[in-house]
Structure formats: C-alpha cells, structure tokens
Amino acid sequence: MLLTSLKEGIKLILSGNTELYLIIGRSLFVSSMAVLIAGIIGIPLAFAAGLNNFPGKSWFIKILYVCMGLPPVLVGLVVFILLSRSGPIGKHVYLLFTPAAMIIAQVILALPIITGLIITAVEEKAEPIILTCRGLGANQRQLTWTLLGELKLSIVTGIVAAFGRVIAEVGAVTLVGGDIEGYTRVLTTAIVLESRKGNFELALALGLILLTISFIINTALYHWQYRR
Amino acid sequence: MLKRTKLNGKILSLFLLVVLGMNLTVAGLSQERKELVLATTTSTRDSGLLDHLLPVFEAKTGYKVKVLAVGTGQAIKIGEMGDCDVILVHSRAAEDKFVADGYGVNRRDVMYNDYILVGPGNDPARIKGLSVKEALRALARGKGVFISRGDDSGTHKKELELWASVGIKPEGQWYKAIGKGMGDTLIMANELGAYTLTDRGTYASMKTRLDLEPLVFGDEALFNPYGVIAVNPERHPAVNYEGAMAFIEFITSAEAKEIINGYVVNGEQLFIAE
Numbered sequence: 001m002l003l004t005s006l007k008e009g010i011k012l013i014l015s016g017n018t019e020l021y022l023i024i025g026r027s028l029f030v031s032s033m034a035v036l037i038a039g040i041i042g043i044p045l046a047f048a049a050g051l052n053n054f055p056g057k058s059w060f061i062k063i064l065y066v067c068m069g070l071p072p073v074l075v076g077l078v079v080f081i082l083l084s085r086s087g088p089i090g091k092h093v094y095l096l097f098t099p100a101a102m103i104i105a106q107v108i109l110a111l112p113i114i115t116g117l118i119i120t121a122v123e124e125k126a127e128p129i130i131l132t133c134r135g136l137g138a139n140q141r142q143l144t145w146t147l148l149g150e151l152k153l154s155i156v157t158g159i160v161a162a163f164g165r166v167i168a169e170v171g172a173v174t175l176v177g178g179d180i181e182g183y184t185r186v187l188t189t190a191i192v193l194e195s196r197k198g199n200f201e202l203a204l205a206l207g208l209i210l211l212t213i214s215f216i217i218n219t220a221l222y223h224w225q226y227r228r
Numbered sequence: 229m230l231k232r233t234k235l236n237g238k239i240l241s242l243f244l245l246v247v248l249g250m251n252l253t254v255a256g257l258s259q260e261r262k263e264l265v266l267a268t269t270t271s272t273r274d275s276g277l278l279d280h281l282l283p284v285f286e287a288k289t290g291y292k293v294k295v296l297a298v299g300t301g302q303a304i305k306i307g308e309m310g311d312c313d314v315i316l317v318h319s320r321a322a323e324d325k326f327v328a329d330g331y332g333v334n335r336r337d338v339m340y341n342d343y344i345l346v347g348p349g350n351d352p353a354r355i356k357g358l359s360v361k362e363a364l365r366a367l368a369r370g371k372g373v374f375i376s377r378g379d380d381s382g383t384h385k386k387e388l389e390l391w392a393s394v395g396i397k398p399e400g401q402w403y404k405a406i407g408k409g410m411g412d413t414l415i416m417a418n419e420l421g422a423y424t425l426t427d428r429g430t431y432a433s434m435k436t437r438l439d440l441e442p443l444v445f446g447d448e449a450l451f452n453p454y455g456v457i458a459v460n461p462e463r464h465p466a467v468n469y470e471g472a473m474a475f476i477e478f479i480t481s482a483e484a485k486e487i488i489n490g491y492v493v494n495g496e497q498l499f500i501a502e
Contacts, residue, residue, distance in 0.1 A: 084310070085310035085311055085464055086308075086310055086311075087309075090311075094466065097294065097296065097311070179297070180294045180296065195412070195415075196270065196412050197411050197434065198411055198415055198434045198437045
C-alpha cells in the first residue's frame with residue numbers, strides 16, 4: 001500500500017489537479033504567515049527577555065517552556081471560543097472559519113517554540129559577544145547585527161522547529177478553520193478527511209506531499225544557515 | 229554597505245509579504261454576505277450528497293455555501309454559538325431542544341435514511357436477521373466486539389437510545405467507545421472484525437473496501453430522519469437568516485427531492501426525501 005501511495009502521490013502532483021495545488025499553497029501560506037508573525041514577535045521578545053533581568057523571569061521562562069508543548073486541539077478550542085460570535089473578540093471582528101483564524105491559532109503554537117529556543121541561546125551566548133563588541137567600540141546597530149549573525153543557528157532552529165510543528169498540526173486548524181473545501185482545507189485536514197473516508201492511498205499520498213514540502217523547506221534553511 | 233542594503237531589501241520584502249498576506253486574508257473575509265455557512269454532519273458530507281445538491285442551490289441563488297462537516301453535537305453547538313447560519317443534522321431530540329431553547333427556528337424534515345447493524349461475515353454473536361432488540365441483547369452477551377462512535381454524534385445518540393430501549397447499559401470488554409467519525413469507526417470495526425451501528429450512506433460509500441456485512445436492518449427503530457434548522461436571528465443578529473431560509477426552501481423543494489431520491493452510490497439509494 002505504501003508503494004502504491006508513493007506512485008499515487010507522484011501522479012497527483014503531476015496531474016495538474018488545481019484543488020491539490022491550492023491545498024498545498026494554503027498549507028504553506030497559513031503556516032509561513034504564522035511562523036513569520038511568531039518570528040516578528042518572538043525574536044525581539046527572546047532577545048529582550050534573554051538580555052535583561054526582571055522580576056518573575058524564571059517563571060516567565062518556565063511557563064514559556066510549558067507552552068512549547070501546548071496541545072493544538074486545546075489552542076484551537078480556546079481560539080474558537082474567543083473568535084466565536086458569542087466570544088469576546090468575535091463580537092467585534094469575525095474571523096472564525098477563515099485562514100486568518102488558522103493563522104492566529106498557529107501563531108500561538110509557534111510563538112513559544114521560537115521564543116523558547118532563542119531565549120536559551122541568548123542566555124548562553126550573548127554576554128561574551130556583547131562584551132567583545134563593546135570592547136571593539138561597536139555601535140548599537142553593529143552590535144545588533146553581530147548578535148543576530150552569531151545566533152543565526154539558534155534562530156533558524158527555532159523557525160524550523162516552529163514551522164515543522166504548525167504545518168504538521170491538524171487539531172487547531174480543523175476546529176478554527178472548519179476544513180471548508182476550497183477555503184480552509186489544508187494538507188493535514190485533507191489527510192484526516194480522506195482517512196475517514198477510507199481512501200488510505202490518497203491520504204498517504206497527501207502525507208508524502210506534506211513530508212516532501214517539509215524536507216524542501218528544511219533543506220533550504222539548512223543550506224542558508226551554513227552559507228557564509 | 230552593500231551587505232546592509234541587501235539585508236534591508238530582505239526585510240522590506242518580508243514586510244511586503246506580510247502586508248500582502250494580510251490583504252489576501254482580509255480579502256477572503258470581506259466578500260461576506262453572499263456566503264452561507266452550513267453546519268452539518270460528517271455522514272451527510274462524506275456520503276457525497278452535498279456535492280450534488282449544493283452546486284444547484286448556489287447556481288440558483290448566488291450564495292456560496294461553506295460546509296462545516298462535524299458531529300451532530302458539534303454542529304448544534306456551533307449553531308448555539310451563532311457561528312453558522314443553518315444546520316442540517318439527524319438527532320430529533322437534540323434538534324427539538326435546539327429549537328425549544330430558542331437557538332433555532334423553522335425546523336423542517338428533509339429526508340431520511342436508515343441505520344444498519346454491520347458486523348463480520350462469521351457473525352460470532354449470531355445476530356443476523358434478528359430484530360434490533362434481540363440483536364442488542366445477543367451482542368451484550370459478549371460473543372463479539374461492538375464499536376461505538378462515542379462522539380456524541382447523531383449516530384452515537386441513536387445507538388445509546390437503542391441500548392436504553394432494551395434496558396442494557398453497554399459496558400465491558402466487548403464494548404469499545406472510540407470517539408471517532410463514522411468512516412473511522414467502520415474502518416476500525418473492519419480491522420477488529422467487530423460490530424457497529426452505521427448509517428446506510430457511509431456504509432454504502434465504503435462497502436467495497438470493507439469486509440463487514442449488513443446483518444440487521446429494515447427495523448422501524450432504525451429510522452434516521454434529517455432535519456434542517458435556521459439559526460435564530462433574534463439570538464444572533466449577525467447570521468445570514470435570509471440565506472438560511474433560502475437554503476431551507478431549496479432543500480425541501482421538489483427539485484431537491486428529485487436529486488436526493490436519485491442519489492445512488494454503489495447501486496444503493498442512500499436517502500429518501502420526506
């Protein structure tokens with residue numbers, strides 16, 4: 001069955017099935033947007049929290065680590081309730097069952113991973129770098145770029161880990177996206193749907209496509225990370 | 229210097245991407261109004277019937293229907309919270325409560341199909357051809373395994389009703405509640421050589437892949453009626469009540485009845501219009 005699905009997967013990709021391309025595009029769009037937003041918030045947050053001491057910092061980090069393992073279904077449910085017409089946000093802006101809702105849920109899943117992984121590296125490595133830069137008379141801007149450059153590995157690791165988590169996640173996107181055909185259906189929800197219908201070959205083929213995408217993205221980031 | 233410009237360019241393109249993404253997302257949201265959100269059960273969608281009904285409705289009225297296929301329990305909950313415009317479900321008691329509590333209005337009968345008890349061909353519990361009540365009593369003796377949806381769906385509620393009707397509390401080694409949809413449940417029953425209660429539609433659409441056989445059916449107690457209900461606009465003013473009523477009118481029309489009665493999968497008519 002695995003071999004047939006491999007064949008079917010390749011056939012599917014080459015078949016020019018527009019809905020499939022749209023599903024793949026939607027998966028990529030939702031998850032990269034989520035990681036991008038989580039990165040824009042999480043990277044500065046990790047640096048700010050990692051470089052400064054503040055009361056409750058150890059609690060902040062402990063909670064952050066717990067949140068790295070948040071169950072997607074739970075996040076989905078909370079976001080659902082918040083975005084529902086009966087919820088506090090849904091009353092004003094209605095985003096439930098849209099790609100935006102899926103992005104919000106995935107940001108919540110990705111943010112602690114990016115922040116948590118980078119904060120660890122900042123705490124461990126940033127201080128000697130700052131001392132050296134200051135000693136060499138670097139200005140604030142040069143210092144920032146040097147720090148980002150030196151910690152690139154951890155930043156990329158954080159992004160890769162977060163992306164891997166959200167693109168493979170199904171619980172939250174099913175709840176808040178609703179798996180609406182042509183609108184919020186992504187690779188993982190399509191896999192669930194096809195498995196439920198008993199179309200195991202097709203479901204496996206979709207799974208292989210998902211893995212291939214992850215592989216391509218990870219390879220790209222890996223090469224970028226070691227490029228100098 | 230060159231390097232910095234390159235980096236700035238990267239950051240700029242990143243931001244452009246964000247802005248573009250936001251626009252796309254927002255564009256996705258703002259085409260509203262002409263959209264109709266239908267919360268229905270997995271059995272309705274997975275049977276393929278909606279793929280035949282909805283394009284006709286959409287062409288007629290210009291609405292774009294977004295289908296949320298969930299369990300009956302979740303569909304009703306989504307309706308209560310005002311997050312869909314109309315529901316199409318099959319659990320009469322829950323539907324009546326939904327209307328009585330003021331969440332739904334204008335309930336109409338749409339169609340029915342029937343439940344069947346399926347199981348392995350060797351039938352270890354010897355239920356083939358029995359009445360439903362006799363069959364359940366036989367299953368409770370534990371000579372086979374029975375898989376329950378256990379997900380608060382219409383089918384699950386029906387199953388619990390049936391057990392209650394013979395005064396048996398289903399529990400023990402032979403009874404497994406798995407918390408899954410109909411397709412998953414059939415697949416699991418197939419793998420374990422177990423019995424389960426299924427709607428005819430899902431079974432017919434999957435039967436070529438299953439070794440399970442229909443063992444008990446045709447009993448009046450296995451009747452499975454579907455109802456359509458609009459979400460009460462007085463409770464949730466933001467819902468698309470007009471669209472919901474257009475949908476209710478359509479799905480109970482002669483044209484829709486013809487489509488429903490003419491829908492055949494693997495040689496079996498799945499639904500009978502009311």
